[in-house]
Amino acid sequence: MSASSNSRQGNPSRTEGHVTGFSGAVLNLIGDRLAAHPDAAAINCGDAQALSYAELWQRAEAIAxxxxxxxVRPGHVVPVMLPRSTDTVAALLGIWMAGAVYVPLDPAFPAERIEFILRDCGSAVLLTHSDxxxxxxxxxxxxxxxxAPLEPTDRSARPNSLRPAAxxxxxTIYTSGSTGSPKGVQVTHRSLLNFTLHLADLLHLGDRDVFTSVVSPxxxxxxxxxxxxxxxxxxxxxxxxxxxxxxxxxGRLIAANGATVMQATPVTWQILRESDWRPPGLFTALSGGEALPADLATWIRDRxxxxxxxxxPTEATIYVSTQDLxxxxxxxxxxxxLGEPIAGVAFYVVTENGTLAPFDTPGELCISGVALARGYVNRPGEMERAFVPNPFRLGERMxxxxxxxxxxxxGALEFLGRIDHQVKVRGHRIELGEVEATLSSHPAVRQSVIVAREYGDLDKRLVAYVRPMARSREQRWLVLAGELREFAAGRLPGYMVPSSFV
Structure with a gap:
């Protein structure tokens, strides 16, 4: 990419970070909060009794x-595969107390996918439930x-002073991979803390606020x-x-818990909209994961x-911009x-020839700054293509x-689509190449092409176009289509299984 630019764009969007040179992590600040209010309610799941900050911390220490x-020692990788529960958060904190790396897994993932991730990340231990x-x-x-009851351990194996460095x-979060297997994105405490502090400053929550959690861990x-x-x-x-x-x-649980804020995909907000949901009081709605249609945004703003x-993107630590509706x-x-970048992040709109795009000219969005992930697990080629030297700011990656x-x-940044084969379906990031590679590995398939079809706002579905090894009659094709659906479901998460086969 060239460092030259067009004067009509001017300087790229950039703001300074919260944590440049900071030597700590989110865990340290949560510990400070615990010390100030140990008996305050920290977390509950459903109708269960809430754990206090002190009780949550004690559970995390037991897990550590x-x-x-x-x-497990500092730097080791610890996957977590739990149903939605208070232990999900306790496990996260406990892993960080041990100086280790958190790798969340969904129990609904196919066993083959889970086993691949366990091998790929190099884990020596798994936190889960007995079943x-x-x-x-x-x-x-x-x-x-x-x-199950945790076995008593020698606490000297884990120094109390152990805390992660920035x-x-x-x-490590595993996302859909274009080569046919999921890929792990590695994020540091520095990047996570920068984002978390930015959003905390934006929301200004206090001890009377309740954050409803509906997204998958x-x-x-x-x-x-x-x-x-x-x-x-x-x-x-x-x-x-x-x-x-x-x-x-x-809606009933939101009201019963006295919720004041919730993050969800546009699909979830649309479901609530169709049910004529009304917030129980002053309520903050966060929407992310895919483009938010203007009509749904209007309903959120008015409601x-x-x-x-x-x-x-995942490679830039969760979210990198916010837009107040x-x-x-x-x-x-x-x-x-898309809104303006958060603290410590810069946006560049780059043309095909590597220059900064003028206003109203399409280009690829590139990101630099503290939010960038360290890289991918065992994917040096993909890292080299995705994380490149920043030609607009020497010494940085982009x-x-x-x-x-x-x-x-x-000045508004408008999302136009993708320049590759990645799509979003109900907030889930999907590399079409991974679905194609999975279907093409079936012995009866010569070739497959996956297309994301839109049937309306927030109704995007995957369609598989399959070329069988041999011509088959309609009845045989119906059998094969069923086999392929089952084959895909045994290897891919449900949101990646095509809804129809042609």
């Missing part, structure tokens, strides 16, 4: 001691079931639900899985005290603009998002 007892422990016992040397890895956006409230002295209310996609039950749209003219856009955008004359 258990990890140290089986040989899942035996299934994956052969994949890792040690399995700790958190629904440049230590905080977590297997995705990085769940860290917003856990860390921002704990930094602010608020309470986390984890919604049980069977209520997440049921608008009536979800809630505050609405914020969030944008960002009250500060944008929604009558003039189809989807909400992440090529693959998102096609343009900056309007008003």
């Amino acid at each position: 001691d258990g990890l140290a007892g089986v040989g 899942l422990a035996s299934t994956f016992a052969a994949a890792v040397p040690d399995v700790i079931a958190l629904d 440049d230590d890895l905080a977590y 297997a995705f990085d956006v769940s860290l917003i639900d856990y860390l921002v409230p704990l930094l602010s002295g608020a309470r986390i209310s984890v919604i049980p899985q069977d209520s997440v996609n049921d608008a009536e039950r979800l 809630c005290a505050k609405g914020i749209n969030l944008y960002g 009250s500060q944008v003219d929604l009558s003039d856009v189809h989807t909400v603009p 992440y090529r998002t693959g998102d096609l955008v343009k900056r309007r004359n008003s």
